[in-house]
Amino acid sequence: MTLTVHQLTKQFQTFTAVNKLTFEAESGKIFGLIGQNGAGKTTTFRMILGLLTPTSGTIKWNGQSVHALNRNIIGYLPEERGLYPKMPVEDQLMFFGRLRGKDKSTLKDEIAYWLDRFDLTDKRKAATETLSKGNQQKVQLIGSLIHKPSLLILDEPFSGLDPVNAGLLKSAIIDAKNEGATIIFSSHRMDHVEELCDHICLLKHGVSLFSGPLRELKAQFGKINLTLRGPFTAEQLSVLPGVLSVSREQDMFRLLLSGEENAPEIFRQVTKDGFIEKFSLDYLSLEEIFTRKVGDPHE
Template sequence: MALVIKEVTKRYQDFVAVNNLSFKIEKGEIFGLVGQNGAGKTTTFRMILDLQETTKGEISWNGKSIHSIDRDLLGYLPEERGIFPTMPVEDQLYFFGELRGCKRKDLKKDVEYWIKRFELEDKRKAKAETLSKGNQQKVQLIASFIHKPEFLILDEPFSGLDPVNKDLLKDAILALKENGTTILFSSHQMENVEELCDHLCLLKQGVSLFSGSLLDLKKQYGKTKLTIRTEMTVAELEALAGVKHVQMGKEQFTLTLEDESYAKEIFDIVSNGGYIEKFSLDYLSLDEIFKDKVGGSNV
């Protein structure tokens, strides 16, 4: 295991921000830390980075205490963004790389590569304060990994990005993974976690509700999401055995079942022995599971 969080608690006087948290991250994987605001994600990141002490518990990287490792092995994109407003883009990237012990001549190839990949070539001499929010975020992201860290923490990296820039960021994260970087990130946008993560930890008020693979989490619920296209009414669908909830879309219905065993009977009724245009049974999305785990849903 690359990173091991073992029974970690962080207490601020009478407030417990993280409570007996444990999870493990394999080398070279992407791991998601998921939870609402105040769930303890950023506190956990700061303890991993040794910016805050644990109240109890142990954090280790490759078998060594997090307190004793070379800090340049780590990269961090904080949720609270902060780059130098009057410093040109290119200079920022060299500055942060040199701050992490890299020589300017060794940084040149990577600086040029990421400026081009993130479509910042016409902005390289521009002051950061003149950039759009999306471009500022791209600069900060590059700065977090320009020194090629072994372990990268990204706190809400997709916040405020348009779809095109989100795709650029996702491609970059996957490229870093392919090159062996271990990545831990948080996001309120569950589709990003679902698309990128090998494993995840679901937090609620500092407590882990689940830690493991996304598929294992989905299997806890089974295939209970049924999407169909039919002439039947909502009332008729709600009256079917095993149907907990019916949501009407523009051209189809989404049914939540008590369990997947009811699907065959529903198929027979809806198709009535003939053709049915759409009938798709699947696991719940991470977003649906998150809402159910954290509270308040029809799942």
């Protein structure tokens, strides 16, 4: 199953929130929609969900209009929490599951499974408002997964989660992927995007700057990230051919190169006196690429 967004545009009077956006998200893969605040990510999600009407463009699920399909195939985790504060966790999940057409007996087993998996079993009778922000996020995530959706949309799913709970979420997302779901998520955490996503769309002011496999985006910049460990000073390394900058990270040096073609000559020069402990050439991280193309991802 494939979600196809073609030339999608949304205007609010004189403001264009999304401008001719085109991408495809396939089943069994994770698609990252990334950009700064105000880039158009949430607006795009709301158009896919039918909560906003596009100004122009199409949204199709396996060739059919996504809005003509049974809404129960979709799971959605909004950036803003949509939980009932006074309702106990267990009752809340039962309510969400019943809204998606699941019967009570099936849901009882599913709720027990997810509460155990997310370490919330002892909170099942607690009112949602008494939970920490991280646990509220986990409850909301369970609500988006419990009916086993074919299309899963997660808007900033890691918000409020510590590293342990973020790991639980990553595991659940990967399991949904392996079961064949089409998954789209947004995040300010570029490390999460880089770890999970097969394809990404990079948005700036509602316009796509890149859409495709993450490896293709990295290849545009080449392998210009060089890490060295050896008996050098920053001054010695800064005069090597093609070195744009040198920074120290613990016991290593990080060199940014103008192009990966400079690496062989640098290797020759730094090893001319013998063995060095580390010489590692790699692509820029997604966060570094994002900052170059768009700006600070946290703005």
